Structures are given as structure tokens and as C-alpha cells.
Amino acid sequence: MQESPKPLLLTSIFESLCSLRSSVNVFEVLRIVVSSERKRTQSQTGMGDLFAEVTPAVETEKLADSAFLFRRFSAESAASLVELVWQIAQVSPFRHLVTPGGYRMSVAMTNCGLAGWTSDRQGYRYAKIDPETGAAWPPMPIEFQQLAETAAERAGFPGFKPDCCLINRYEPGAKLSLHQDRDENSYQFPIVSVSLGLPAKFLFGGLVRTERPRRLRLENGDVVVWGGPSRLAFHGIDTLADGEHPLTGRYRLNLTFRKR
Numbered sequence: 001m002q003e004s005p006k007p008l009l010l011t012s013i014f015e016s017l018c019s020l021r022s023s024v025n026v027f028e029v030l031r032i033v034v035s036s037e038r039k040r041t042q043s044q045t046g047m048g049d050l051f052a053e054v055t056p057a058v059e060t061e062k063l064a065d066s067a068f069l070f071r072r073f074s075a076e077s078a079a080s081l082v083e084l085v086w087q088i089a090q091v092s093p094f095r096h097l098v099t100p101g102g103y104r105m106s107v108a109m110t111n112c113g114l115a116g117w118t119s120d121r122q123g124y125r126y127a128k129i130d131p132e133t134g135a136a137w138p139p140m141p142i143e144f145q146q147l148a149e150t151a152a153e154r155a156g157f158p159g160f161k162p163d164c165c166l167i168n169r170y171e172p173g174a175k176l177s178l179h180q181d182r183d184e185n186s187y188q189f190p191i192v193s194v195s196l197g198l199p200a201k202f203l204f205g206g207l208v209r210t211e212r213p214r215r216l217r218l219e220n221g222d223v224v225v226w227g228g229p230s231r232l233a234f235h236g237i238d239t240l241a242d243g244e245h246p247l248t249g250r251y252r253l254n255l256t257f258r259k260r
Contacts, residue, residue, distance in 0.1 A: 063204050063214065066190075066228030068155045074147055074194055075221030081255070082196055082247045084141045085167055088112045091138045092130045094169050100124070106174040107237075113140040113164035115260060117183065124183050126164065126260050140165055147223075148192045148257035155225035157190045162257035170200065170252040172242040178209055178234045184260050190227025194255040196220055197248030201238035209234050220245065 059071040074081065094108035097119040111117060115126040116137045130137050144165055152160035168176070181191055195202075195218040202224065205213030213234065218224070226233055240252055 064230045066156060067226035067230040069216060070151060070223045072221045073151060073223040078196055078221050079247055085253055088138045092133055095132055107176050108169040110167050111164060112138045115164045117166045151192050151223045151225050152190050157227050160189060162259050164258055164260060166256040168254040170240045171250055172240050175239040176237040178203060178205060178236040180232045180234055182232060184258055187231045189259040190225055192257040193224045195222045196253040197245045198243045198252040200240055200252050203236040203238060205234035207232055
């Protein structure tokens with residue numbers, strides 16, 4: 001029996017790389033070499049890549065009628081979603097809005113889509129123009145749209161086409177008190193909420209503020225969808241604990257998709 005070629009030794013690879021010019025990205029070269037060796041081994045053995053990333057299973061938790069929590073639903077695309085958020089924020093920066101009562105929100109916000117949700121002493125409303133830049137909000141990335149549509153369909157709301165995405169940025173100590181999303185023209189469309197970065201305690205209550213809310217831990221990639229009889233459920237985020245996340249640092253990001 002012919003002896004199969006031995007795999008490349010990492011020590012030999014590093015010795016060769018160290019002799020190259022310093023301008024060479026050593027880790028990128030190493031990645032390419034290992035990838036090539038892996039493909040060669042697969043073609044010889046017919047075996048799949050044992051080290052391939054396993055797609056995380058999506059767990060579904062029903063919160064109320066037509067309200068669901070899909071755990072890890074967007075975990076695989078989290079890195080690209082976060083990068084898109086930073087790109088949006090370069091055009092329409094995060095800002096701390098003021099409520100009609102004069103309270104400065106601890107959560108920083110921005111938007112993308114055909115309109116953006118905003119607030120000041122005159123009230124809550126949707127605006128097609130970013131009041132801070134005087135220009136239109138950045139367009140909603142196709143990745144955002146597809147995520148919202150897929151999650152809504154999974155929750156029983158096919159055909160959902162969001163036209164705005166409110167992006168919240170939490171830092172340790174920030175919170176969002178119990179509230180209803182009721183500034184839209186119609187309540188027939190669901191709310192799709194995507195968690196990215198640091199974990200948080202999500203509060204999900206009933207149709208009256210006095211009803212005691214459930215407290216749910218949301219982690220990176222979790223998606224919550226609610227609509228129908230639960231469309232006006234009170235919800236919020238408890239005070240964010242300190243921490244560090246590889247994708248967002250000391251922040252938690254939240255994407256809230258709506259249709260006005």
C-alpha cells in the first residue's frame with residue numbers, strides 16, 4: 001500500500017514565513033496554506049471538513065400569541081450585520097434623543113430605510129430626513145431586509161416588507177423602559193427585533209403597563225418577533241451589565257424593523 005503524503009508541519013510553515021519580508025501578512029499566508037492543505041486532504045480521502053463550522057440550531061420559544069423568540073437565528077450573519085451598522089452610523093451618526101418630556105435617552109439611536117424614528121420636545125414621529133444631517137437616512141441594506149422578512153415569515157407573518165430600521169446602541173448602564181411601538185400608521189404588521197453583541201435582559205409584558213413582564217436573556221443573534229394580538233405588547237431592556245463582546249466591544253446593538 002502506498003503511503004499517503006504527510007501533512008505540512010506547522011513548525012515548518014512558520015519557519016518559512018519568518019524568513020519572508022515583514023510586509024507579508026503572516027497569518028493570511030498561513031490561512032491560505034492550511035486551507036489548501038485541507039482541500040488536498042479532502043480530495044484524497046473523500047471526507048468532509050471535520051473542522052467546518054457547525055450551523056447553530058435555532059430554538060423557538062413562544063412568548064405570547066403571535067410572539068416568538070428565535071434563539072441564534074442570526075448568529076451566523078452577526079459579524080456582517082454589525083459591520084453594516086458601523087457603515088450606517090458613518091452616514092447618520094448615533095445620537096441620544098430627547099423625549100417630549102425633556103428626558104435624554106440613555107440609549108443612542110440611528111436609523112436606515114425610507115424613514116427613521118425620532119423624538120424631541122415636539123413628540124415621537126417618523127421622518128424621511130435625518131434631522132441631524134439634513135439628508136435622507138441611509139438605505140436599508142438588503143441583508144437587513146432579508147433577515148427581517150425571513151424571521152417574520154417564521155413567526156407566521158409572510159410578506160412582511162419593513163421600510164424602516166431603528167438601530168439602538170446600548171452601553172453598560174443604558175436601558176429602555178417599558179413602552180409600546182405605536183407610532184406606525186397601522187398595527188397589522190409585526191415588529192422584528194435583532195440582538196447583536198452584549199447580552200441583555202429583555203422585558204416582554206402584556207397590553208397594559210401594569211402587567212408584570214417576563215424577563216428573558218437575549219444574546220448575540222437572538223431575534224424576537226411579535227405581532228397580531230401581541231403587536232402592542234409593552235417591552236423594554238433592563239439596565240445593561242458591563243462586559244466585552246468580540247464583535248461590538250462594550251456595546252449591545254439592536255435592530256428593530258417596522259413598517260409605518
